[in-house]
Amino acid sequence: MNCTRFYSSLIAFVLLFTGLGAGYAQQLDSMVNLYGERYPQEKVYVHFDKPAYNTGETIWFKAYIFSGIIPSPISRNFYVELIDPSGKVLQQKVLPVYEASSAGSFDLPANLPPTVIFRAYTTWMLNFDTSFLYSKIIRILNKTGVSAPGTTAATTPAAKQTAAKQPAAAATAAASSSTPAVSLRFFPEGGDLVTGLESVVAVKVTDEFGLPVSANGSIKDASGATVATFGTVHDGMGRFSIEPQAGKTYYAEWQDEKKQTHKTNLPAAKSTGVVLQCASSGSREAFIIKRSQESPDNLKTLYLLGYFNSQVVYKARLNLQQNFMVSGSIPLEGIPTGMIQMTLFDADWKPLAERIAFVNKEDYFFTTRVVPTIKNTDRRGKNSLVIDVPDTLRSNLSISITDAGLSKADPDADNIVSHLLLSGDLRGYINNPYYYFTGNDDTVRSHLDLVMLTNGWRRFKWDDLAAGKLPVIKYPHENYLSLNINLTGVLPSQVPKNTQINVFLQAKDSSRQLFFLSMDSTGKFKQDGLVFFDTVSVFYQFNNNKHLANKAVVNFTNGTYKGAVAVKPDSAWRVPMPLDTSLLNRGRFFASEAERLKPELEKKVKVLETVTVKAKQKSKQQVMDEKYTSGLFTGGDATTFDLTDDPSAMGAYNIFSYLQGRVAGLQITTGGGGSQLQWRGATPSLFLNEMPVDVTAIENIPVTDIAYVKAFRPPFFGAMGGGAGGAIAIYTKKGGDVSSSATNVGGLDKTKLTGYAAPKEFYSPDYSKELAQNELPDIRTTLYWVPYILTDKNNHKVTLQFYNNDVTKRIRIILEGMNEDGQLTRVEKIIE
Template sequence: MALIFTGLGAGAQQIDSMVNVYGERFPQEKIYVHFDKPAYNTGETIWFKSYLFTGIIPSPISRNFYAELLDQSGKVLQQKIMPIYEGTSAGHFDLPANLPPTIVFRAYTTWMLNFDTTFLFSKTIRILNKTTAQTPPQGGATAAGTTTAAKQTTAAASSNSIPVATLRFFPEGGDLVTGLESVVAVKVTDVYGLPVSAQGTIKDAAGATVANFGTVHDGMGRFTIEPQAGKTYYAEWQDEKKQTRKTPLPTAKPGGVIMQCASTGNREAFIIKRTADAPDNLKTLYLLGYFNSQVVYKARLNLQQNFMVSGSIPLDGIPTGMIQMTLFDADWKPQAERIAFVNKEDYFFTTRVVPITRNTDRRGKNTLVIDVPDTLKANLSIAITDAGLSKADPDADNIVSHLLLSGDLRGYINNPYYYFTGNDDTVRSHLDLVMLTNGWRRFKWDDLAAGKLPVIKFPRENYLSLNANLTGVLPSQVPKNTQLNVFIQAKDSSRQLFFLTMDSSGRFRQDGLVFYDTVQVFYQFNNSKHLANKAIVNFSNGTLKSGGVIKPDTAWRVPMPLDTSLLNRGKFFATEADRIRPELEKKVKVLETVTVKAKQKSKQQQMDERYTSGLFSGGDATTFDLTDDVSALGAFNIFSYLQGRVAGLQITTGGGGSQLQWRGATPSLFLNEMPVDVSAIENIPVTDIAYVKAFRPPFFGAVGGGAGGAIAIYTKKGGDNTSAASSVGGLDKSRLTGYATPKEFYSPDYSKDVAQNELPDIRSTLFWAPYLLTDKNNHKITLSFFNNDVTKRLRIILEGMNEDGQLTRVEKIIE
């Protein structure tokens, strides 16, 4: 949607076309991370699920998700890389015992590193123990833009027990201009960046009062002032502690233009004013409005005869999010800028969390039903924790507020979800104060005017790569069309064969791979003894090795005081962990000598453990064990074997090759958990295949979401009487690291009488499931979990998105 005024000139075409180029060729990604809880004890596990967006939809751009734990200086303590499926990823960090009181969780994609790294996801996480104090550690991170002097002021304030409050002014549009009445927003915060209430007056240098102001919400407020020529102004104000302070206002420009905006129904109204003596370049102005890096409004404003002009931007067709308006002079130099929030309340989809069985007794069983009454595919995550340890801290943000608001703004926003709890005049007015007091600038206008595009240092990644670089020989010594034959062998002995051809840069590369942990790489040059004797092959997986290319974020704030109940609950769990540790170690040693009698695993369970890993283990699948299936010997290939054996799976074999359909879509195919096409599988002798899993649609482990399900085929390993070679003898060998090894959340089953259930249970996270997937045929999920030994109040937090980018969040208490 665009309202275009004619005669805007070449400058307009250059600017708005460049904005659209940025939006189409360089879309910005943003990340939200759902944690199981906001604070952790040492020795615990951080469980997390990431949601990656571009604009207002799940991002189709990146394939690799980078997560890091850092100390406050920016040093990377741990890094993990995980694959992204349908805009999401999940993982964990096991916390050691020697962590500082605060750490920073940082997450990004390499595509995001091409742009302003201020918008990388980061969250300060408190590490609790039985001695955790309220006082923040010295030398912690400070508020965005805080100077060394401010840090010293903070330290002095702490020693005097008088919190330092800071008042900042934000003239609407950017500047005060002499002779023009302007709106000025105020924001008052303490040393932690938290809001402070304040009241005050605006006075000129002679002490005459010209305006009054007061904060109306979260330390924010506004007033109007018309600066006069030759005068300066200051604020005399008091905070909650009745400490009187004086703060100067920004100096007014002697001449210029201002912009004022206000939402009116389904339009964004604006008023543009100029001073009477404004130069000619301010008598013709241009206004651009853009949403998600796409121009949605542009106008030429004639102020040759008039000092003021007004208008409005129609918001039809614009969904919930931020619209930015920039005012340019006749030479297309920016003069004023304003952001406004459009809330169409169209971003939410309904999810019901219905407790069927509630039991907060010691080790009591609880049952929930998750119901998404929608036909769209949804991707959810759920955390169930001790209510005291999961109580929202002042940093609280959630999937709705972060992806629609705080993830697009610089600076700290207190309690951002408040702005989505209603859409009445009061909430809208408070949200507009956030727009006035937080900077948001994606574009450098000088670059756009010059037609300058961003430098892409990090191209888009397509999962892991098998990269081979040669050393020890010159490029001229490498024969044309040299081929490198490579076997990748995982720890479970599954293998994949690749034939790599050298590219123009002298490298060998195969991307689009998904494998975990470490794999062995066996390689051999095809018909080139010269290279085999002289060349050294170095393998890499194509990922960024360290976040060292990212500068520490100045927005890592001093860790704010914790809620007292959260702090006390954390100390309780830490103390209990210390108390039972000797008892736990003693019982574990006893268990080592106990013979545990359990039901023998089925052959299917044994095959699953032997062959599958990660997203391929378990799942909703039909399985086939071919190691002892005589009927498989007569099958022409694996597809003819599967015909008629899987409900809903249609397989057609013929001269043109095998064709597969499941629920109207083509199933994804995997050979030893590596994605392949039909031709790579149909020629494998059935006698070489040990195990097949046909995953019913949708299969989340497949690129694109697996709408047609997936078929995973595993070739035989040693001991399964395979006709294939059981070794790769005579080949050179290397090693390659894959994605971080997945870890399954442990949820004990106290309905069974097993020896492990005799151990004490003080888990503060009772249940964590990063992937709850629903669609039109499967919109209800039932899950059960057991309470620990000490919790009496449970908090359930469920978050997620659907395929259209709509969001959901449910929070419930069980007590």
């Protein structure tokens, strides 16, 4: 397709702009274009190896990052989190971005709720509407299956169309009946109902989980007379037309699919206003605009802007001085597949109505062939397949090969095509979004237009754009990891102007990097563009003041975003209804097999273990306790933390963010007012080097300066008042508190720095070889996972080989990816 997706701005004029209107038009026009050029929005799609997991398994994932309609050139760091339904962050990782993509894994512990939320984002995305951060519900299976819906805090409706996120007239009315879990929402096209003007109204009916419900009913006025009828035609959505009359109110009397009767009021109609109606017509998007017969002057001259990917592609001045209706169309030539937004303004450039429409040119796909050359579903059978991309463009692919029963799509299945072209750009929950890309006939287009009518997106704050205001960028572009060095504890006069610092970074494989850094105008040192994993040892020395390190505290950070330790639950974090019983049963089967084989597995693993000789010696906790504690702080009922050799501590924002979630019963919250602690209903006492202190004295201490922490369970009798809330004792480092793994370099000062999450390699057994580990039972649910398959004109074929497990008889292959032009691919095959 080459350049067809790189459209040129297409601007059509219905009438020439003149006078004051032209000035405003030019300003809004240029501001929208400037917004799109300077603040391109990123969106993320994540390919998982499968949609559901047993505890103890690994989540494998590959993320694709888009900006508009092309792979994003913006971000270099990628942030992923596992969150429980209450909003608590369970695990966090930072990963590098390569070829507008990133890949990693999460190991699942045994103690997990029935669902967890996978959230992913770049810091550039945090500058804008955070409701567009990627999140997905991950179901956690076990030998008895998932918990029933309604048992966790995540069982809230999926609909994201709250009043704050929708046009005012996109009213949501809960059904007033004995079954309030089913609700009906009305969405007047363009935003409002207006007295005397016929309007199209879309309806959306959902259950308490946000899933679609079929319904039909009639629209009646206050006297009970029927003025319209309606019925859902696809996924709980439908539409009807109504012309509201002055002084009348209307309601819907309807039945859901269980024959329960409901009554829901329509939103009130405005006495004067305009309505905007749209319909696709071949290569153009047609529109009709109507105003009230008796309208103020500001509704007799209107302006229409059409924009695609934050670029103005259409603008028109509409003269309604004599006529109350005008029609036109937006040419779609040169505009690729995606959403076009239309906003209607009055004569003073105040927004009146808004409509989104989907343009499907079917130009988003590139061909990828997945050809199995050897098929074998026998126990540990060998399989082989060839991936062929017959194109000269560079492509970036990922492939998952799994037990077919555990990779079956769930009701809210999304994939790379539907997410990057549709659901990733809309606020509302969309059921089975890929359906809208399975065809382009009149039926599918009509159903897709219902999605456009019932899901809103207001990217621009028009008042701000008219005033020339642009977004405040709190998080600028990141250039991979940084070596940030900050000096504290010394006066600026004590630091020579030309101070330089020499820094060695030494990785665990003994590889080194050397930097000579000069101090900037703010008194800091910085080097960005670095890539290193796990932790590195940092050796440093000031080259013109070797004693400066003894006077100052030298703080090293890696420049990554330190997010909040708790996340506000999202209404979309629902528990999906367990509709797919085959998936649940398959999950139970694998969990039960793992439990049954556990004794045999442990027995064989012990046989494979090498013999080790153990000598009794003091534990690290005993050594640290003897070195730091005294009196009442020695021993005791406490949870201890040795930070001198804990890589995760290096990335913590402060000691409280490090402790959050690590001590049973201790609750820690952070916010603008500082950290707050509670343990068994009381506030813990805080001690710094066994001296009582308050929260503010602790939370500003760099974590790199802390060696040892003891959290004493309530009560702690060494505190004032009996210590009903327990106590937290914090000890700063003494000499020699350096990881034993760090090798000294020429007597330089040293510390540690955390890098990207250490990569984990997917294990794929080779049963053609006689290896000891091949004696173990094999009940892997993911048979093969490759996050990066890169092709180009010189290398467009890739051959993969993998072995089946002991039990799978149907194998599912899912390949997804993108090419350098932003085209997408998805292939799904079954081997049986």
